[in-house]
Amino acid sequence: MPVSEYVGHIKDTVKSAWEGMSVTLSYMFRRPITVQYAGPELAEQSGDLIQHRLPSRYRGFLEVDTEICTACQACERACPIACIAIQIEKDPASPKQRVMTRFDIDEAKCMYCGLCVEPCPTGAIQHTREFEGAQRFLPNMVLRFVDPAKPVPPYKPPKGATAYPRVMLGEITRALVKKWDSPPPELPLAGVGKAPAKRKPEGDPRAAAMELAKKAIGADAKKLTGVLEEAQAGTDCGACTYPTCREYAEAMASGQEKRLHMCEPGGADSARATHIIMDSHKAGQVVVSPEAEKATYEGPS
Amino acid sequence: MREFLDEIIRDRLGQDPASWALTQGVYLVAMMAAGIALTTFGALFAGLTSWWERRIAARMQSRVGPNRVGPQGILQFLADALKLLVKEDLISSASDRWLFRAAPYFVVAGFALTFVVLPFGYHLSATRMNVGLFYVLSVTALVVVGILISGWASNSKWALFGGIRAAAQVVSYEIPAGLVILVPVLMAGSLNLHDIIRAQGGWPWDWYLFQTPMGYAGFFILFVALLAEGNRTPFDLPEAESELVSGYNTEYSGMRFAYFFLTEFGNLWVMSAVMTTCFLGGWQVPGVSAENLARWEALHQVPGWFYLVSAAVFCAKTLLLANVVIWIRWTFPRVRVDQMMSLCWKYLVPAAMALVVLAAVTELMSFELFGEAARVQAPLFSLRGLIHFAFFAAGGLVPAVLFFRKTFRNISFVGDRVRPLSNW
Numbered sequence: 001m002p003v004s005e006y007v008g009h010i011k012d013t014v015k016s017a018w019e020g021m022s023v024t025l026s027y028m029f030r031r032p033i034t035v036q037y038a039g040p041e042l043a044e045q046s047g048d049l050i051q052h053r054l055p056s057r058y059r060g061f062l063e064v065d066t067e068i069c070t071a072c073q074a075c076e077r078a079c080p081i082a083c084i085a086i087q088i089e090k091d092p093a094s095p096k097q098r099v100m101t102r103f104d105i106d107e108a109k110c111m112y113c114g115l116c117v118e119p120c121p122t123g124a125i126q127h128t129r130e131f132e133g134a135q136r137f138l139p140n141m142v143l144r145f146v147d148p149a150k151p152v153p154p155y156k157p158p159k160g161a162t163a164y165p166r167v168m169l170g171e172i173t174r175a176l177v178k179k180w181d182s183p184p185p186e187l188p189l190a191g192v193g194k195a196p197a198k199r200k201p202e203g204d205p206r207a208a209a210m211e212l213a214k215k216a217i218g219a220d221a222k223k224l225t226g227v228l229e230e231a232q233a234g235t236d237c238g239a240c241t242y243p244t245c246r247e248y249a250e251a252m253a254s255g256q257e258k259r260l261h262m263c264e265p266g267g268a269d270s271a272r273a274t275h276i277i278m279d280s281h282k283a284g285q286v287v288v289s290p291e292a293e294k295a296t297y298e299g300p301s
Numbered sequence: 302m303r304e305f306l307d308e309i310i311r312d313r314l315g316q317d318p319a320s321w322a323l324t325q326g327v328y329l330v331a332m333m334a335a336g337i338a339l340t341t342f343g344a345l346f347a348g349l350t351s352w353w354e355r356r357i358a359a360r361m362q363s364r365v366g367p368n369r370v371g372p373q374g375i376l377q378f379l380a381d382a383l384k385l386l387v388k389e390d391l392i393s394s395a396s397d398r399w400l401f402r403a404a405p406y407f408v409v410a411g412f413a414l415t416f417v418v419l420p421f422g423y424h425l426s427a428t429r430m431n432v433g434l435f436y437v438l439s440v441t442a443l444v445v446v447g448i449l450i451s452g453w454a455s456n457s458k459w460a461l462f463g464g465i466r467a468a469a470q471v472v473s474y475e476i477p478a479g480l481v482i483l484v485p486v487l488m489a490g491s492l493n494l495h496d497i498i499r500a501q502g503g504w505p506w507d508w509y510l511f512q513t514p515m516g517y518a519g520f521f522i523l524f525v526a527l528l529a530e531g532n533r534t535p536f537d538l539p540e541a542e543s544e545l546v547s548g549y550n551t552e553y554s555g556m557r558f559a560y561f562f563l564t565e566f567g568n569l570w571v572m573s574a575v576m577t578t579c580f581l582g583g584w585q586v587p588g589v590s591a592e593n594l595a596r597w598e599a600l601h602q603v604p605g606w607f608y609l610v611s612a613a614v615f616c617a618k619t620l621l622l623a624n625v626v627i628w629i630r631w632t633f634p635r636v637r638v639d640q641m642m643s644l645c646w647k648y649l650v651p652a653a654m655a656l657v658v659l660a661a662v663t664e665l666m667s668f669e670l671f672g673e674a675a676r677v678q679a680p681l682f683s684l685r686g687l688i689h690f691a692f693f694a695a696g697g698l699v700p701a702v703l704f705f706r707k708t709f710r711n712i713s714f715v716g717d718r719v720r721p722l723s724n725w
């Protein structure tokens with residue numbers, strides 16, 4: 001190492017220390033850029049909620065407006081760590097009607113990734129700017145959007161709607177977040193643990209598909225639509241690019257839709273059943289083609 | 302301390318310390334009391350520093366910092382300690398259990414033992430050991446033993462890397478530190494920390510820092526070397542968070558982790574106190590000259606306020622230096638391992654070597670020329686005094702003024718205002 005380089009290193013060190021330390025010291029004489037957090041009580045008194053000062057895309061606690069939730073469970077499936085628990089049952093009053101008896105989000109487990117917000121067809125599930133949820137008892141961090149005593153029927157989006165009425169973001173969640181020292185809920189949580197409503201025919205999915213295929217033989221378009229609809233998962237989640245299962249079934253029955261494998265919740269079972277139904281409908285007898293055997297869920301693209 | 306106790310036994314208890322049966326008992330009680338007081342001081346200092354450092358760090362990053370527990374958050378460290386106390390004491394099953402448990406004690410011992418000799422003010426220290434400086438250097442070496450043990454015993458690659466790095470680093474930097482510490486020793490002619498301080502004076506131009514170029518350069522070399530020995534940023538390679546999780550203490554939790562933590566922050570005091578002693582005039586009070594002090598001592602009439610003021614002066618200097626260390630931590634990025642090694646072996650060691658030789662030659666020459674008088678601090682209005690003052694002005698005052706001017710320019714440059722106390 002030449003002497004000039006050696007001396008140069010020393011000079012550089014002294015100079016960068018000189019510069020750098022004067023910059024850091026200068027911050028000691030300035031006002032910090034961060035906002036002083038007043039704490040929940042103080043904020044409530046002054047009405048100056050810190051939440052309102054956060055950027056609007058802040059990913060805080062989740063909120064579900066059950067008024068516009070189609071109970072499609074797309075959010076539940078999207079969550080990589082299973083924070084969301086949705087339970088759908090047949091309404092005992094009117095057996096055709098499905099109701100949500102449980103919609104829990106465990107905010108203590110949630111990593112605020114936002115993956116559940118993306119697939120929601122109606123924007124029912126959203127991040128709020130709420131973040132003050134410190135709890136003495138961890139189970140209190142589970143936000144229960146559906147009261148098990150008052151089941152909520154799924155929302156049926158009007159045809160062609162692109163926007164859905166939603167309450168002020170944050171109101172529902174703010175009401176659900178408990179005081180930090182509130183007593184823990186009784187465990188197990190009410191309404192949890194009952195057998196989930198069966199969305200698909202009981203027993204062997206293949207046998208069920210055969211049953212459906214028999215019904216499809218010689219059926220008219222309307223009846224075929226009904227049969228096809230039954231083969232889908234029936235959550236009306238919109239993953240198939242159609243707003244509801246019914247419309248997807250209509251499109252397939254009319255022959256406009258050639259892709260028979262787009263029901264995401266139904267997965268391979270639905271795809272296989274749909275193939276068998278369509279083949280049987282065309283052939284006039286129950287057939288299980290090799291393609292049908294291999295059918296599995298494939299996205300719209 | 303022994304003379305002090307003998308005096309008490311003789312004057313207050315009316316016994317002859319040489320023959321009284323309970324003398325040893327009094328010694329023992331006094332030793333215990335001093336030990337507890339000093340370790341408590343160390344722990345309190347470490348705790349408060351951990352809070353203070355977070356506040357300073359926050360300000361330097363334009364944040365506010367912990368200000369919730371107690372006034373301005375000053376009790377934050379108690380909350381942290383409480384949290385660490387109730388945490389589970391985890392020992393991983395693959396670790397070497399005995400060594401794993403023993404390591405924190407080595408570290409704490411290496412830290413606490415230094416307080417045996419560290420001065421706090423005039424006549425204020427547990428002992429006035431005649432090899433004090435040497436003792437400090439030796440017991441601080443215990444810390445690295447503990448770190449190495451913890452790295453090995455954890456049986457974790459991160460901890461092992463951290464331990465090995467710490468060993469390499471501390472062993473390397475002991476050399477420039479040990480060499481350059483000889484500069485004040487040569488100038489004072491003693492290893493006793495109190496004697497080194499007494500050889501200096503109260504005013505800044507009487508400090509070893511501003512007396513010779515060797516002292517000036519030596520100050521910075523010792524500072525860097527002690528930074529590295531204390532594993533402080535920019536030399537915190539043994540616990541490099543971005544690479545090694547937390548380095549040698551990765552596997553520790555609860556109180557055992559707290560010991561490492563305490564030592565790290567407590568070492569701030571140790572290194573600052575050593576620097577203050579060696580180069581910054583220690584507890585010398587400006588205006589009280591060596592003759593003054595000698596007269597008081599001859600008459601046994603050292604006034605009480607002098608003890609207090611000297612302690613305040615010493616603490617003020619030490620705390621100032623500790624703040625500089627904190628300031629450095631939040632300014633510099635971590636150096637690489639090769640940079641750390643080359644800084645030590647290519648720059649600090651040769652420079653320290655040269656300084657020691659130069660200092661020895663200078664001392665020898667001045668002793669030959671002026672005799673013992675060369676060791677005594679000259680008054681300001683004499684040739685030597687004026688030279689020292691000029692050196693102080695050139696090496697201390699002018700850079701300080703320039704530095705603060707630059708700092709305030711940094712503020713106005715970005716269009717901000719000086720508001721030092723807003724939003725604390």
Ligand code: SF4
Nearest residue numbers: 079110111113114116
């Ligand atoms: S934000 Fe992410 S982690 Fe949280 S519930 Fe939604 S998908 Fe799950």
Ligand code: SF4
Nearest residue numbers: 069070072073075120
């Ligand atoms: S509509 Fe939205 S909130 Fe409701 S289940 Fe589907 S994805 Fe979840």
Ligand code: SF4
Nearest residue numbers: 235237238240245263
């Ligand atoms: S058919 Fe479409 S809307 Fe119905 S469940 Fe399947 S993917 Fe969702």
